[in-house]
Amino acid sequence: MPEFIDDKSQYCIPFLLDRLKAHRAQYGTDPAKTPPFFLGLNGVQGAGKTVLVSTLQSMLRAPPYNLPVVTLSLDDLYLSHAQQEHLAKSNPTNPLLQHRGQPATHDLPLAKEVFDSLRAGRPTAIPQYDKSAFGGQGDRVPPSRWETVNEAGQAPIQVIIFEGWCVGFRAWDDAVLRQKWEAAVRSREQGEYNGRLGHVTYEDVKAVNDALRGYDRITDQLDALIHIDAQDLHFVYDWRQQQERTLRAAKGTGMTEDQVTHFVNGYYPSYELFTETLRSGTFRPIPHATTAAAPSSGWEGRQLRLVVDHARKVQEVYNI
Numbered sequence: 001m002p003e004f005i006d007d008k009s010q011y012c013i014p015f016l017l018d019r020l021k022a023h024r025a026q027y028g029t030d031p032a033k034t035p036p037f038f039l040g041l042n043g044v045q046g047a048g049k050t051v052l053v054s055t056l057q058s059m060l061r062a063p064p065y066n067l068p069v070v071t072l073s074l075d076d077l078y079l080s081h082a083q084q085e086h087l088a089k090s091n092p093t094n095p096l097l098q099h100r101g102q103p104a105t106h107d108l109p110l111a112k113e114v115f116d117s118l119r120a121g122r123p124t125a126i127p128q129y130d131k132s133a134f135g136g137q138g139d140r141v142p143p144s145r146w147e148t149v150n151e152a153g154q155a156p157i158q159v160i161i162f163e164g165w166c167v168g169f170r171a172w173d174d175a176v177l178r179q180k181w182e183a184a185v186r187s188r189e190q191g192e193y194n195g196r197l198g199h200v201t202y203e204d205v206k207a208v209n210d211a212l213r214g215y216d217r218i219t220d221q222l223d224a225l226i227h228i229d230a231q232d233l234h235f236v237y238d239w240r241q242q243q244e245r246t247l248r249a250a251k252g253t254g255m256t257e258d259q260v261t262h263f264v265n266g267y268y269p270s271y272e273l274f275t276e277t278l279r280s281g282t283f284r285p286i287p288h289a290t291t292a293a294a295p296s297s298g299w300e301g302r303q304l305r306l307v308v309d310h311a312r313k314v315q316e317v318y319n320i
Contacts, residue, residue, distance in 0.1 A: 007314050008052050015304045019224040031156050035119050041163040043228035046239025048312045053163050068155040074164025076127045077106045081139035094204045104211035111218050123151045168225050168282040169274040171212040196268035225303045233271050240264050281320040
């Protein structure tokens with residue numbers, strides 16, 4: 001086993017190798033006949049997801065594993081700038097849909113097309129997104145600049161790492177969604193609340209929840225999931241401030257502290273709503289979560305949950 005340079009890979013690599021072994025036991029070891037392994041990786045913004053993805057990819061590509069790996073980011077599946085503008089104008093009163101980020105702001109047909117192509121082993125162009133385009137509003141990079149994998153002469157991709165802040169989230173049914181939103185509103189009115197769900201309307205949240213149902217077509221294709229969780233979800237505010245300070249120091253530009261807070265506020269209602277089922281197990285059949293019909297067995301052991309402290313150090317590990 002190679003030496004680990006971070007405190008997460010020591011848990012993730014053995015978990016991943018074990019799931020790969022089970023995958024090959026099911027499908028065989030011939031890359032030409034075995035579908036690639038899809039690993040989902042969810043992490044609260046700033047929790048160290050990008051570093052872990054880079055480490056996993058580098059280690060799996062190197063001896064003794066020598067696996068052809070590609071990383072696909074949920075961020076690279078955002079709607080084009082024109083599509084995002086249309087979505088915002090079509091939902092003018094919903095603050096959650098005025099910029100990229102939430103479920104509803106990704107191109108699901110494109111995601112399915114890429115997943116299906118990779119699963120079939122066909123030559124596949126991996127989408128890219130430029131967050132700096134249009135003054136930071138972002139836009140899709142022209143397809144002519146996308147990297148293509150599985151081309152003639154290339155080793156077929158065997159592992160796809162699909163990473164993103166809401167990878168694995170599952171929608172609630174409407175009754176439970178309303179209960180959770182009403183509870184947040186009551187807490188806010190009683191002055192006992194430090195979240196964001198209670199500050200937006202039910203209709204705004206329902207639009208995101210409704211959109212999230214369409215993401216099941218992607219989540220259900222994952223063979224395993226790694227979840228970097230936080231002891232306190234509010235750490236995300238500090239972590240994003242740290243990232244932006246580093247960016248300002250390096251490039252001389254970036255969001256102000258108030259802008260960062262506003263930015264994270266736009267994501268936080270979904271953290272409040274959907275982290276619960278992720279912690280329980282995104283593959284587990286859970287009452288009141290509107291997942292696709294899931295088997296009552298066979299989901300065990302497919303998810304690894306790492307709980308990190310404010311310094312992003314692993315404190316607890318759960319195999320779900």
